[in-house]
Amino acid sequence: MTQASLMEDLEARGLIAQTTDAAALSELLAKEQVTLYCGFDPTADSLHIGSLVPILMLKRFQQAGHRPIALVGGATGMIGDPSFKATERKLNTPDVIEGWVDKIRAQVSPFLSFEGDNAAVMANNYDWFGGMGALEFLRDIGKHFSVNAMIKKEAVQQRINRDDQGISYTEFSYSLLQGYDFSELNRRLGCKLQIGGSDQWGNITAGTDLTRRLNQQQVFGLTMPLVTKSDGTKFGKTESGTIWLDARKTSPYAFYQFWLGTADADVYKFLRYFSFLSVAEIAAIEAADKARDGKPEAQRILAEQVTELVHGKAALAAAQRITHSLFSNDLSSLTEDDFAQLAQDGLPHFVLNASDDSLIDAVANGGLAKSKSEARTFIQSGAVSINGNKADSIEHRFTAEDRLFGRFSLLKRGKKNYALIEWQV
Numbered sequence: 001m002t003q004a005s006l007m008e009d010l011e012a013r014g015l016i017a018q019t020t021d022a023a024a025l026s027e028l029l030a031k032e033q034v035t036l037y038c039g040f041d042p043t044a045d046s047l048h049i050g051s052l053v054p055i056l057m058l059k060r061f062q063q064a065g066h067r068p069i070a071l072v073g074g075a076t077g078m079i080g081d082p083s084f085k086a087t088e089r090k091l092n093t094p095d096v097i098e099g100w101v102d103k104i105r106a107q108v109s110p111f112l113s114f115e116g117d118n119a120a121v122m123a124n125n126y127d128w129f130g131g132m133g134a135l136e137f138l139r140d141i142g143k144h145f146s147v148n149a150m151i152k153k154e155a156v157q158q159r160i161n162r163d164d165q166g167i168s169y170t171e172f173s174y175s176l177l178q179g180y181d182f183s184e185l186n187r188r189l190g191c192k193l194q195i196g197g198s199d200q201w202g203n204i205t206a207g208t209d210l211t212r213r214l215n216q217q218q219v220f221g222l223t224m225p226l227v228t229k230s231d232g233t234k235f236g237k238t239e240s241g242t243i244w245l246d247a248r249k250t251s252p253y254a255f256y257q258f259w260l261g262t263a264d265a266d267v268y269k270f271l272r273y274f275s276f277l278s279v280a281e282i283a284a285i286e287a288a289d290k291a292r293d294g295k296p297e298a299q300r301i302l303a304e305q306v307t308e309l310v311h312g313k314a315a316l317a318a319a320q321r322i323t324h325s326l327f328s329n330d331l332s333s334l335t336e337d338d339f340a341q342l343a344q345d346g347l348p349h350f351v352l353n354a355s356d357d358s359l360i361d362a363v364a365n366g367g368l369a370k371s372k373s374e375a376r377t378f379i380q381s382g383a384v385s386i387n388g389n390k391a392d393s394i395e396h397r398f399t400a401e402d403r404l405f406g407r408f409s410l411l412k413r414g415k416k417n418y419a420l421i422e423w424q425v
């Protein structure tokens with residue numbers, strides 16, 4: 001892609017919410033290799049699919065020849081960003097935050113290339129704030145900010161106007177820290193652009209203003225729309241049912257299933273946000289789906305694209321294998337690790353001792369029947385299967401043969417009620 005068309009592509013994808021000076025930014029991006037950054041605070045041990053939008057945005061800029069900086073907020077994570085948050089955050093201990101910084105750095109790195117003349121850079125704002133004293137902060141940074149302007153910022157409005165959920169001085173100071181980061185990255189690395197979700201607009205413009213004052217440099221801000229589902233809920237870790245990027249928190253199979261379940265009203269937008277398919281390719285998928293009667297292809301394409309981007313080819317193959325095996329009721333190709341994913345978060349799962357060997361008890365206790373007598377009826381009518389094979393008798397007792405990999409037995413009742421038994425060894 002030519003550099004001039006990067007902004008057009010982002011626009012066409014609907015990825016631009018606000019920019020500080022769109023015309024000048026487009027001109028700059030067309031003219032030179034621009035160093036840009038996005039920050040991620042260590043407020044959990046993993047990022048989630050909301051944070052994937054800015055991560056992929058850094059990758060889009062890098063693919064177009066620009067140089068991305070991914071900043072992990074070792075210092076800002078100790079303060080807590082109040083932007084559009086209804087309540088004060090709980091402070092985590094420095095040790096916990098340090099551990100999370102490492103995890104997030106390791107999570108963002110694989111998306112970027114650290115080679116070539118636009119090699120990505122990882123930064124941590126603790127490097128410049130860790131040794132800074134309060135007097136220096138207040139004199140050299142605080143003096144450039146007007147409290148009168150700060151209290152008018154939309155991101156903190158709801159907290160300023162409420163006495164019961166006010167805002168601490170600590171959180172109120174947050175935008176000065178993020179603002180200073182921009183000026184520091186501009187000074188150290190020539191960074192000229194900061195990107196983030198649209199909730200970051202106030203913090204980003206704090207940085208463009210401060211960089212003008214401290215460094216006499218014009219720098220730019222660009223925000224992306226916050227991704228919401230068609231039911232209005234935001235993708236984020238504060239909502240229930242977070243989809244994490246860490247495979248130990250959300251298995252690649254559950255991740256793949258999440259994208260397969262995207263509403264028709266969202267799926268083409270999500271393809272534009274979360275994949276590297278071109279806008280034209282996505283339009284062609286949409287047109288083909290419309291022309292064909294029945295289920296759209298877009299959800300499968302989206303699930304394949306995003307799962308491969310985040311978890312790699314082998315994990316996508318496993319997610320597809322598990323999906324196909326459950327659908328066809330043939331478990332022969334599943335690996336032990338596939339079962340471990342299902343036990344993690346793919347299916348209802350429970351643990352039994354080898355002595356709990358009654359099928360009737362397992363069907364009832366695993367939630368496939370309301371009572372033992374109902375379990376008996378289901379088994380007698382041939383509605384229950386063990387590892388894909390119809391259970392033939394209400395007298396059935398589990399044996400080693402029923403334990404795949406010595407650990408797992410999959411019970412199924414009817415078309416789609418599952419319970420995965422994990423045998424205690």
Ligand SMILES: Nc1ncnc2c1ncn2[C@@H]1O[C@H](COP(=O)(O)OP(=O)(O)OP(=O)(O)O)[C@@H](O)[C@H]1O
Nearest residue numbers: 041043050051053054196197225226227235236237
């Ligand atoms: N749903 C979303 N859509 C687009 N961008 C998002 C979304 N959620 C987070 N981001 C962006 O990802 C970046 C990193 O955000 P972060 O990891 O701090 O997520 P967060 O969910 O906002 O965290 P917290 O709940 O602790 O504030 C920010 O630029 C933020 O605006």
Ligand SMILES: N[C@@H](Cc1ccc(O)cc1)C(=O)O
Nearest residue numbers: 039040041073076081178181
């Ligand atoms: N405030 C950002 C994270 C961030 C931290 C420091 C920065 O310099 C930039 C961004 C967020 O909560 O998502």
